[in-house]
Amino acid sequence: MCDHCSPCYTAQFPMTDQNKQDKAVYTPADLEALGFDPETDLGFPGEYPFTRGIQPTMYRGRLWTMRQYAGMGDAEESNRRYKFLLANGTAGLSVAFDLPTQIGYDSDDPMSMGEVGKVGVAIDSLEDMERLFDGIPLDKISTSMTINATASILLALYVAAARRAGADTRKLSGTVQNDVLKEYIARGTYIYPVRHALRIITDMFAWANEHVPDWNTISISGYHMREAGSTAAQEVAFTLANGATYVEAAIAASLDVDRIAPRLSFFFNAHNNFLEEVAKFRCARRVWAQMMREHFGAKNPRSWMLRFHTQTAGSTLTAQQPENNIVRTALQALAAVLGGTQSLHTNGFDEALALPTEEAARTALRTQQIIAYESGAAQTIDPFAGSYYIESLTAKLERDVLALQEQIAQQGGMLAAIEKGWVQSEIQNAAYEYQRSVDSGEATVVGVNRFTRDNEPGVPIQRIDEELERKQIERVRALRMRRDAARWQVSLDRVRDHARNGANLMPAILEAVESYATVGEIASAMREVFGEYEESVVI
Structure with missing residues (x-):
């Protein structure tokens, strides 16, 4: 039997796409x-540098x-x-x-x-x-x-x-x-x-x-x-x-x-x-x-x-x-x-x-x-x-x-x-x-580019009821009709003011949600002050 050299190990255990940079055998050296x-x-x-865990x-x-x-x-x-x-x-x-x-x-x-x-x-x-x-x-x-x-x-x-x-x-x-x-x-x-x-x-x-x-x-x-x-x-x-x-x-x-x-x-x-x-x-x-x-x-x-x-x-x-x-x-x-x-x-x-x-x-x-x-x-x-x-x-x-x-x-x-x-x-x-x-085919994905089969049996999947969108729209519109409009307006104005003057935004946002301002309305109030991000094209 030969020494345990890498070529022998490679022959016995062929390299996969995920370990090509690794050696076949690691030693104390x-x-x-x-x-x-x-x-x-x-x-x-539980001790620095926590390689072995934080607890x-x-x-x-x-x-x-x-x-x-x-x-x-x-x-x-x-x-x-x-x-x-x-x-x-x-x-x-x-x-x-x-x-x-x-x-x-x-x-x-x-x-x-x-x-x-x-x-x-x-x-x-x-x-x-x-x-x-x-x-x-x-x-x-x-x-x-x-x-x-x-x-x-x-x-x-x-x-x-x-x-x-x-x-x-x-x-x-x-x-x-x-x-x-x-x-x-x-x-x-x-x-x-x-x-x-x-x-x-x-x-x-x-x-x-x-x-x-x-x-x-x-x-x-x-x-x-x-x-x-x-x-x-x-x-x-x-x-x-x-x-x-x-x-x-x-x-x-x-x-x-x-x-x-x-x-x-x-x-x-x-x-x-x-x-x-x-x-x-x-x-x-x-x-x-x-x-x-x-x-x-x-x-x-x-x-x-x-x-x-x-x-x-x-x-x-x-x-x-x-x-x-x-x-x-x-x-x-x-x-x-x-x-x-x-x-x-x-x-x-x-x-x-x-x-x-x-x-x-x-x-x-x-x-x-x-x-x-x-x-x-x-x-x-x-x-x-x-x-x-x-x-x-x-x-x-x-x-x-x-x-x-x-x-x-x-x-x-x-x-x-x-x-x-x-x-x-x-x-x-x-x-x-x-x-x-x-x-x-250099990288294997089982069932996709290797070990495939011709006829895939279907599996039950979760389907979202299309009526849920209509009901959610009705809810948010009904909320707007019954909330205190004056309190709502004051709270959104405060969000805009805090965005402009550098005050911490969280108290104003909390006041707004408790006034039943919506997610979209609060986000839009900050959009008015901050603007929107425009993505750079990466070539």
Whole structure:
């Protein structure tokens, strides 16, 4: 028998499209070449640089929060789905809003035609928010809201609904995504020019710190950049660069870094390359900890901790052989758990076709529960620590992330890089390269370009009742007829005044939602002052 050289291993285990840059075998020599030091590069769980996780006991002390992203049609329909998920063991809610709500248009606006309730729940007013959470104790559950350009309005609606239900608003816990920078990069649901959008965010930071102290006022998102086609290293580098930009904006607004940083949270994608994803999460924690302590001078150890939610990769789901998506999602979820996530959403297997059915949502939740209670994965903290391959991969990703951040600095910082279209171009190039490899057959997608079948059996899909749009339009129009017009007008004027004079916008927005001003009306009041963002063409 020959020595265990790479050629023999390659012959026995052919390279796949996802590991061509990796060696076949890793040894202690690989760690030595990296200058790997377990004490400084790893430490212990719950200790700087948090490579091994931010909690000393991790899941042995408390499991991750099992969130299931849901929202469809109108508030009543979504409320039924939330109660179904809570009854099946979901520990926290995650709200999907429809496109008009995300970009600040009411359901009866001509811009909203055909989109009301289609990709999430339609929320126009405080009445809708109350119906959305009817019978759900807001001070006893955690709610994540995937909302960005209109995040300030939706947070105000949530706080107002909690007040009217008699909840202690200082006990509210949850997150608004509120990461507008990635909207300009990868997703597109922006409203205002970049620098005005940042001002709204820092206003939320300051207001929430005083009034809803347990609320995470931003979830800095790499998820959508990965969905747009970024690499793992780009996902981490661009997400952390966005995070640094928000911290800089907060400091410029005279906010203390050690008051703001502990409330920052992140949102990452769990993609298909299982071991790369585990290493990615470990790398992200280490880079963020170093950035916060050494660059920003944060003194509070909680400021150094990268807390993150993970969602399995929607872009990897296939309409062909959709049952295969259950396997993809399970592996992605396991990578997130072994990578140390604090919160997790698992996609429904039918989401390449439509919003998930109850059966698909239940299967997705059961996937998490099986990992938590049957797999043993939660028993040991960072079980991959010290692995020749994982530590080498974590270090390689760290080098790639830092190199990308240096390129961002050369562009003049993240805001300048976004405004020039550089970040968008980098992601588009990565997406093109991957799609080219799929089209050529170099990269395998099971059931799509290999292992296909001729006759695809149909699967039941969730369909949104077209009548829901008409009913939602009738509701918002009826609200306008019966609200106190004088109070409503005064509240919108105050929003405009605060936008112009630099006063914190949140008290004015809260007053407006309590006066039954709609999401579209409040967003439009700020549009009048701030204007709208015009996208640069990236060539």
